[in-house]
Amino acid sequence: MLSGYYLLILQGALLTVGVSLASLAVAIVLGLAGAAAKLSGRPPFVVLATVYTTVVRGVPELVLMLLIFYGGTIGLNHLLAAFGSQRSVDINPFLAGVLTIGFIYGAYMTETFRGAILAIPRGQMEAAWAFGMGPLRTFLRITLPQMVRYAIPGFTNNWLVLIKTTALVSLIGLHEMTYLAKQASSATREPFTFFLFAAALFLVYTSVSLWALRWVDRRFSLGVKRGTV
Template sequence: MNAYYLAILQGSLLTIGVSLLALLVAIVLGLLGASAKLSGRRIPQAIATLYTTVIRGVPDLVVMLLLFYGGTMGLNKLMEALGSSRTVDINPFVAGVLTIGFIYGAYMTETFRGAIQSIPPGQMEAAWAFGMGRWQTFYRITLPQMVRYALPGFTNNWLVLIKSCALVSLIGLKEMTYLAKQASAATRSPFAFFVFTAVLFLLYTSVSLWALRKLNQRYSLGVRKASV
């Protein structure tokens, strides 16, 4: 029994790795999507709107399976069209990171878009009047304030993203949910292993909440809260 618990603990490290790398992908896609939606250009806006509408309207599991199996089939068709007889098998770790990152990039897009729109536009106009470029204005003016406005939504997205990492067990990645299922099948004692896995997820989300609250306090320094 102890060997199964140890294996689940080792699998939890894989879960953390998937969630952190997927978060990085989601942040990059979220910033690109928010920029596209706020660009004022029709084509980027249409692409970003289609992306967020479709991804947020379809269950995560369905999107993950479509991307994983559809991506594999698409690559194999491409290899066949290029005259190669080789087949492509997508690594489950890479597939898990990219699919979860792609899914939550849509949610991050709306979070970042709302945060940027909360910043008074006069601040950016003043920065441009002082001769700052767009990148310098974003780094010095927009980004620090965007982080403060985005943190509540970012926190919710991150917590859901962590829990969604359990879905990658369905594409063959041996993270802790997959290993808990295997241990349950081998010992016919599912309750203990799934409770252990649930406690690990709860531990990760609790630590995340604590860290993000500290970060929120850091970015809220000097901000007066309205009294009710």
């Protein structure tokens, strides 16, 4: 009997992976955009990015998720009503969870990427421009490889916390593994068993992530560590 609940939680674990990876993609895009805005030197972009990172980092993830999910639904329906539509729209929980978590961790990625770019000596970019490289080529050949190396520690922390934050999407109706573990524990009155199983799955995810990110760190640090030994 209990094996059926374990299989159900494993199915929810796949959904958790999907939410995590999709949210990470959104967070990286927003993080790069936010870092570029903060480093642009243009007051409107700097102010907008600063407000974004300040608000998101100052408000708890749970509160932001509920505000964005319910506020977004209400705002979208009001917008449709303003255009004369009689239809009401419910935001897909998976899409809402991905966009919300991505939006939240995009603020943290913004500061991670900004700090990594600032750690690169500006003379290297100026030298690339002197050799005739354009902004895009300079970013891809000079800035990005070094930015990855400097950003890996902060990126790793953000990613590990993002994975655990996916547990909050159960509050907006997404049946990921935390939600299913809670349902199983309620049905069997064995909460310790199923929540421990869910915790073990999260630990597997984070352990695999740490191994993969350490490999990335070694890959982008070739020659650097040898030179300092």
